[in-house]
Amino acid sequence: MKKLPKLPGQEKRYRLPGTPPPYDKQKSLWSINYGLKGMALGVAVSFGYFYYYEDYYSPKIIAAVTVLGYFVGWAVGNFMYSDKSKE
Numbered sequence: 001m002k003k004l005p006k007l008p009g010q011e012k013r014y015r016l017p018g019t020p021p022p023y024d025k026q027k028s029l030w031s032i033n034y035g036l037k038g039m040a041l042g043v044a045v046s047f048g049y050f051y052y053y054e055d056y057y058s059p060k061i062i063a064a065v066t067v068l069g070y071f072v073g074w075a076v077g078n079f080m081y082s083d084k085s086k087e
Contacts, residue, residue: 018030020039021060024083025080026083027078027083030075030077030080030081031074032074032077033075034074034075034076034078035070035071035074035076035077036070037073038070038071038072038074038076039066039069039070040069041069041073042066042068042069042070042072043062043065043066044066045065045069046061046062046065046066046074047062050062
């Protein structure tokens with residue numbers, strides 16, 4: 001039986017079940033960048049809050065806001081990412 005030629009982009013659309021999607025380094029760097037920006041913003045907001053509204057710095061809250069800022073930034077980065085190679 002003769003194999004049919006693949007259409008452009010077909011190798012990207014069809015994968016065997018159970019195989020992981022191809023690794024996208026550019027998307028990974030993009031989302032890490034937004035994660036670090038979110039982490040820095042979370043630390044800045046927590047220090048600003050403690051400086052203006054509280055008399056002490058709570059390390060647990062600063063750590064929690066830092067982790068939360070990273071994950072929120074990561075989610076925003078994944079949402080805002082657009083693949084320029086497909087255009």
